[in-house]
Amino acid sequence: MFSLHRNIPALRRRDVDTAAIRQHYYPEGGWGWVVCAAGFLARLLAAAAQFAFGLLYLYAVHHLADKGRVLPDTRQWKAMEIAVAWLGALSAAMSLLAAPLAVALCRRKWTRLSAVLAGLVMALGCLFASFAMQLHQLLVSYGLLLGAASGLVRETASLTLGHYFRRRREFVEMLMQAGAGAGIALFSVFYWEAIGQWGWRLGLQAVTVLLCAAFFLGMLYRSASMYHPQRRAIQHLKNQRKKVKLKKTPQHRQPKQPFFDLTPLRIRAVQLLMLAAAVAAFGVYSPLFYLALQGQREGLDERALVLLQTFLGCATALGCVGFGLMVVRASDQCLVSRQYLCQAAMVGIGVSLLALGSVEGYHGYVLIVWLYGVCLGGFVYSFKVFAMECVRSRYFARAWGFVQGAEAVPLLVGVPVTGYINQNHPQAGYYFSMAATLAGAALLFVVGGGSRRGWDSVPGGCGALPDGPLAAAAPVPLPGAPGVRPHPLLTKSMSFGTPLDLPPPDDILWRPVRSCRSEPESLGRPPPPAAAAAAFTVVEQITTCV
Known part of the structure; x- marks a missing residue:
């Protein structure tokens, strides 16, 4: 009876839509x-x-x-x-x-x-x-x-x-x-x-x-x-809620939220992202500090050093735009995962660091600067969008803050260590930076494999059902159904089917037929074993992306 006003036009209500108020606009x-x-x-x-x-x-x-x-x-x-x-x-x-x-x-x-x-x-x-x-x-x-x-x-x-x-x-x-x-x-x-x-x-x-x-x-x-659109109604409800809280609960007994919310640290994907970022931070940013100093030692004049720094900035901006277009305007014929984009950028940074150990002449520096700048811009952008893919939007802001905080100490230590090695063994410190960068790129494989499992420990994560209309559209078999494991993963896309000649009973409504191979992210619980394809007709393919 409560939802009749949404389905019957004659009974449509004109008051506040509470479903829209609960959602962030x-x-x-x-x-x-x-x-x-x-x-x-x-x-x-x-x-x-x-x-x-x-x-x-x-x-x-x-x-x-x-x-x-x-x-x-x-x-x-x-x-x-x-x-x-x-x-x-x-x-x-x-x-x-x-x-x-x-x-x-x-x-x-x-x-x-x-x-x-x-x-x-x-x-x-x-x-x-x-x-x-x-x-x-x-x-x-x-x-x-x-x-x-x-x-x-x-x-x-x-x-x-x-x-x-x-x-x-x-x-x-x-x-x-x-x-x-x-x-x-x-x-x-x-x-x-x-x-x-x-x-x-x-x-x-x-x-x-x-x-x-x-x-x-x-x-x-x-x-x-x-x-x-309903800002006045939201403000009115907030004012009424404050009045009720003041009457029921004294001011000194009202619960306060912690200043630093450590809930995202319980997510396995966030832990792995922090580890990969910390390891890569030992060497990813080293050329930003030592490139001009190394060029001066090689005998380049001040005008050439300014041009190198300008090329570095232009290449970084170009790398952000180039890698961003590959994410925003993804082609159906060539799909590249965000994880692979980030790893490719880190491998490019490692190659440029390897070349910095033996480069000579102004034109060689220009080539290496453009390679490093494009890959650095791609790494900065693709690593953030890869974190968006691994972490639910509800926790992303806090999780990304901790990921950046994990880079602080390795960066503070890695840059001077590279300088010490370069003084004792000229240009050999970049090999240390290259090893750290490639190690961080290798750790991203672990993040890609374990990012979907981290939500089982957080209420409301990917292991739980979504709220709102998506909950009704995402079928979840009962835990006691035969052949159903309690907590495995769900694939990215699932094709569902139902008989079209007779109204299906409740136990076979939206019975899955087959699953897609791709698995970047997931929601809900996995389906029971696939039924016979002859007994069902495929009607829709539901993609469980957020």
Whole structure:
């Protein structure tokens, strides 16, 4: 009787549709495109602080050596180079480590405030670094403050964008991730023009003026619930619920959610993704820090180094767009799994790292830079969309924050270790980075095989039935049915059949006939053994993708 108004037009109700209120509304456009543009700029500014560190590495070494009166080509000079490598690695590690903090703040509905304050701290960190005279001052200002703030700026934009798009999420992620390549290309030129011409202090102050734009980006992050068709009804129900809670439960006894929700860490797919990301982080990002330094040792002039950094940024943006188009506009004749895309990008990074150990001449560096940049952009994009495929959307934001946090310590350790090896054995440190990258790519095979089993331990995961209309459309045999195991996997696609001449009884309604071979993701429980094909007529193929 409750559902008659949905099926009979004459009895259709005009009041609030409670089914739509329970679901999260994705505008799939509108103000979301403004948030996408803001996310592109946020990614650009964050990459300017971490990934465009190549030329800033050289300027920081000369600045600290001049203040400490250290002569070139001495033991103190080499120690200064390794110390500045710790500076860049610390900034990038703090940026990744701030991802779980950004998720926790956004869950507390502090998204806009967190983005605005992070933009302000990011600019202040760069300003304080311009007055630094010693290494420990740079570690605090550039490494800690600017690194953590840039991570908050990047992640708040990504989390807000995830509230606006679901069907187009892969496309908007492609656009936003391309901002990292644009940041490497633009700010490498700007570092050369500002710091190279005006000096360390005035150059970083000019960079601070550009980083102040991150302060205004947070003002554009509107909540997606403002565009819900039944926003007034939702607001009314929330107000009524608050009044009831205040009457029934005292304020000091109301349950509070934990600041860091560790529920995604119980999922096996998240654990394996964190392991693969941590192992790969030992060597994936090493050329971003040492490419300009190695080119300077090879005798390349400053203009050639700027061109190499610009090519690196353009190649990274091109890699994001190229791999993104393979995911967004997948062809029916050639389907490539996201796992294989990510592994192919990591293998390409390993090949470029192997070539960096023996490359000579400017043109050789240009070739390797384009190969590494395209594969790096493809890795950054494809690894995130592969995590989207492995983890349910309900837990993805928190899970992705932990995956990025797992990369922090390996990145902090791997970059200086590569520098130490390169000093003792020239260009041999890239072999260590290559081994770590290929090991991370091999671990993704384990993620692909065990990602669907991780939801059995989480309520509401892939091991449980979906809610809403999908629950009625997804047939699940009874646990006591003959030949049914309790908890195996369900294939991606299943063809169901039923007799068409007579109304089927309840026990054979939607009896499965055959299953598809592909198995990237799954829902529900597996079917009983296939019945005879002659007794049934195939009527539809149901795909259990989310």
